[in-house]
Amino acid sequence: MYYESTRGGLKSVSSAEAIKRGIAPDGGLFVPENKVSFTGSEISAMADMSYQERALYILKHYLTDYSDEEIADCVYNAYTDEKFDDKRIAPLVQLNENVNILELWHGPTCAFKDMALQILPHFLVKAVRKTGETGEIVILVATSGDTGKAALEGFKDVEGTRIIVFYPQDGVSQVQKMQMVTQEGKNVYTIGVEGNFDDAQSGVKAIFTDEELKQKMDKGNFKFSSANSINWGRLVPQIVYYFSAYADMLKNGEIKEGDKINFVVPTGNFGNILAAFYAMQMGLPVNRLICASNDNNVLTDFINTGVYDKNREFKRTISPSMDILISSNLERLLFELTGHDPLPVNNWMSSLKETGKYTVDNTMKKKISEIFWGGYSNEAETLKTIEAIYKEYGYVIDTHTAVGVDVYDKYVISTGDVTKTVIASTASPFKFNESVVKAVLGNEALKGRTEFELLEVLAKECRLKIPEGLKDLDKKPVLHKQVCSKFDMKQQVESILGL
Numbered sequence: 255m256y257y258e259s260t261r262g263g264l265k266s267v268s269s270a271e272a273i274k275r276g277i278a279p280d281g282g283l284f285v286p287e288n289k290v291s292f293t294g295s296e297i298s299a300m301a302d303m304s305y306q307e308r309a310l311y312i313l314k315h316y317l318t319d320y321s322d323e324e325i326a327d328c329v330y331n332a333y334t335d336e337k338f339d340d341k342r343i344a345p346l347v348q349l350n351e352n353v354n355i356l357e358l359w360h361g362p363t364c365a366f367k368d369m370a371l372q373i374l375p376h377f378l379v380k381a382v383r384k385t386g387e388t389g390e391i392v393i394l395v396a397t398s399g400d401t402g403k404a405a406l407e408g409f410k411d412v413e414g415t416r417i418i419v420f421y422p423q424d425g426v427s428q429v430q431k432m433q434m435v436t437q438e439g440k441n442v443y444t445i446g447v448e449g450n451f452d453d454a455q456s457g458v459k460a461i462f463t464d465e466e467l468k469q470k471m472d473k474g475n476f477k478f479s480s481a482n483s484i485n486w487g488r489l490v491p492q493i494v495y496y497f498s499a500y501a502d503m504l505k506n507g508e509i510k511e512g513d514k515i516n517f518v519v520p521t522g523n524f525g526n527i528l529a530a531f532y533a534m535q536m537g538l539p540v541n542r543l544i545c546a547s548n549d550n551n552v553l554t555d556f557i558n559t560g561v562y563d564k565n566r567e568f569k570r571t572i573s574p575s576m577d578i579l580i581s582s583n584l585e586r587l588l589f590e591l592t593g594h595d596p597l598p599v600n601n602w603m604s605s606l607k608e609t610g611k612y613t614v615d616n617t618m619k620k621k622i623s624e625i626f627w628g629g630y631s632n633e634a635e636t637l638k639t640i641e642a643i644y645k646e647y648g649y650v651i652d653t654h655t656a657v658g659v660d661v662y663d664k665y666v667i668s669t670g671d672v673t674k675t676v677i678a679s680t681a682s683p684f685k686f687n688e689s690v691v692k693a694v695l696g697n698e699a700l701k702g703r704t705e706f707e708l709l710e711v712l713a714k715e716c717r718l719k720i721p722e723g724l725k726d727l728d729k730k731p732v733l734h735k736q737v738c739s740k741f742d743m744k745q746q747v748e749s750i751l752g753l
């Protein structure tokens with residue numbers, strides 16, 4: 255399998271090369287040149303496999319320049335009992351007859367990013383060797399909160415790599431911030447940016463394509479790579495859990511071979527739901543992909559109107575990992591749906607850059623709305639959903655997952671569709687405990703308590719255990735105190751690398 259850039263500037267790139275580079279030199283994203291297809295019986299065969307076996311079964315079709323042994327090495331080092339607190343890795347929990355919740359947060363940082371970021375460093379270290387790279391790999395990350403910590407955990411002390419994480423200083427929760435600024439490891443740097451996530455992401459993108467810096471990097475024998483969801487090595491492991499959820503439903507007898515299901519995905523950068531789209535293209539029987547947004551509902555509008563317009567107020571919400579106005583991975587979807595034509599993609603992307611806006615034609619709009627349904631949940635609705643689900647099922651969900659559940663309800667009301675549905679649960683309720691406690695116990699319960707004290711409150715009320723990764727966070731020493739303006743990010747990188 256070879257990879258090409260969505261902007262047409264590069265083709266015939268091996269998976270190791272694509273993973274090492276992260277982003278294509280023309281600013282585009284790498285996508286597989288060909289489709290991978292699974293038959294119904296190949297999918298059914300996954301029912302009796304472990305998560306790790308399912309991962310191996312899928313990944314080897316995309317990482318064809320890795321040996322089976324190498325992929326197995328990556329898989330079995332990433333999805334371990336030590337790192338994940340559930341043996342099933344991505345367990346499926348039945349909420350009611352029609353709805354399953356796919357819990358993607360059993361990894362070390364309690365959000366779905368671990369599913370990819372626990373395995374990406376293994377892919378990357380092997381990619382470096384395979385491509386004959388001699389330089390040190392510098393991982394640059396812009397994070398809306400969860401990616402940063404997950405990447406730091408994944409890359410800490412990984413030989414031949416350094417990781418620099420930029421997070422919006424006032425745009426992440428207390429727990430998220432403490433997770434990042436207390437990060438241990440010899441090769442890790444965490445820096446707060448005065449701005450929002452889009453500022454951090456634009457800053458990182460600019461650094462990647464900065465010619466002057468590239469020359470300095472070459473001289474210093476450093477090479478940038480990305481752990482953001484623009485890296486194919488992050489996207490491909492996410493395909494696995496959509497097949498895994500389907501295989502579990504087959505195994506439980508909830509569906510039979512060939513039955514279609516819906517997936518609901520709380521969406522920000524469009525990475526998670528794009529993996530579901532790839533799964534569908536590979537033959538996974540999907541009826542609809544439901545794209546759930548919060549008040550930053552650019553994607554809802556895009557799906558419904560064909561106009562992508564980021565010229566709007568950026569809202570800080572209680573589901574901060576979805577507070578995004580530029581969903582980078584959408585570019586991959588557009589490229590796929592044009593049948594791999596870089597021309598329109600370049601036009602849309604330059605229009606986005608210049609005017610903050612682009613409009614797709616009616617054919618494209620129709621294709622998108624046949625596959626996707628878009629909706630959003632506002633702050634009050636999100637909180638109400640957490641309360642309602644807890645009252646009805648005794649099951650606690652976090653704010654991001656609640657956006658998904660609420661949008662699913664709206665989908666059912668709007669379409670009457672009763673197809674069995676899997677809702678991706680993207681974070682542990684403990685990670686966004688302030689809002690969850692507020693939803694379940696009311697405002698009074700928050701008074702005079704820090705997020706760290708609220709962990710205990712939530713554990714007691716819901717009879718759940720506080721995940722290891724979040725316990726005693728407030729007692730750990732702060733190791734990273736750096737803050738910079740959005741204009742100084744390049745300088746920060748240069749100073750860390752001594753350029």
Ligand SMILES: *Cc1c(COP(=O)(O)O)cnc(C)c1O
Binds near residue numbers: 526576
């Ligand atoms: C990152 C994240 C999302 C959004 O995922 P995308 O791949 O960016 O669309 C949703 N929920 C949580 C908890 C996240 O960390």
